[in-house]
Amino acid sequence: MKVKEVADLVGISVRTLHHYDEIGLLTPNEITESGYRLYSEKNLEQLQQILFFKELGFSLKEIKHIINSPTFDRKEALILQRKMLLEKRNRIDKMIVTIDKTIKHMMGEIQMTKEEKFAGIHFSHNPYEQEARERWGDQTVDQTNAKLAKMSKNEQKHLSERWQLIFQKLALLLDQSPDSLEVQAAIKEWYDFLNEHFGQYSLEAFNGLGQLYIDDERFTKNIDKYGEGLAKFMSEAMSVFTVKGRGDNG
Known part of the structure; x- marks a missing residue:
């Protein structure tokens, strides 16, 4: 369309x-x-x-x-959105009842208590909203931590060394364009590393992870330890890698 x-x-x-x-x-x-x-x-x-x-x-x-988010699931999102909309509808229904009572109160037909005047009018957070933020926000970080926790000390050390080597290599390329051959080769190494150790990352998931590097302060802070602006640089390079990968696939 x-x-x-x-x-x-x-x-x-x-x-x-x-x-x-x-x-x-x-x-x-x-x-x-x-x-x-x-x-x-x-x-x-x-x-x-x-x-x-x-x-x-x-x-x-x-x-x-x-x-x-790499963990985003459309069906789960629809189920959660339905819960949130039902909660919203329930709140709106209560406010409509309060408005009807208020009109009758103004006409002298009924008397309303202070509590009744504000029934349904509250601005506390929808409990499902926090669930959504946690489901597709913090869980991305927690998932990685959980996998690391299952590894032995030696495995963690070896993984950490490879991880740091890739980041250090990318930090040395900060003066280049994110779409340069060298940068893209290093980003492919990062893509392969993630797929080897942390499950199957589609190109879309990899691109989403790159977005997290600049949207989530925890990622930005940790990555930028290797070089100022590295998180943004990696995010841009991962986006280029995703676009080129889609092109290569058809």
Whole structure:
């Protein structure tokens, strides 16, 4: 579907879809030689997910962080979004009842207590919102720590040395472009290392991990110990690697 068709289908502006593309939140499956954005069925599924999270009060930055997380699961997200929407509906229903009672109170038909005047009007966090943030935020870090904890001291030491060697190599390449052959070779080494020791990382998951390097202060702080700005540099290089990998695959 072309961008105008998607905009009309969903009821949002073409400008909004362009913005989502510009910030890397929703990238069209294809861009024609004449510059037309073409959206696939998978793009539409992702847009649905984005709009559900947006309706639930998540910022675009938070949504991008969540859907690009290596642990993100669409079915789990839909189940959680349903819980959050039910919670929201319940809160709105209570506020409607409070408004109806308030009108009757103004007309002198009933008397309301102070507590009744504010029934349903509270701004405490939806309990499922924190669950979403933890599910696709902290768990990425916790998962890695759990795998490391299962290894022997010698295994951890060997892994740590290889890990640091790759980071040190990348730090020495900071003066080069993220898409240079040397940088891309080092990033491939990092990609292969992760797949060898921490499960199967798809290109999308690898790209999402790179985004975490700049979105999550814990990653940024630890990576930048090897060189100032290394987290951002790696994130950009991982993004280039993902795009090139997609091209190589078809």
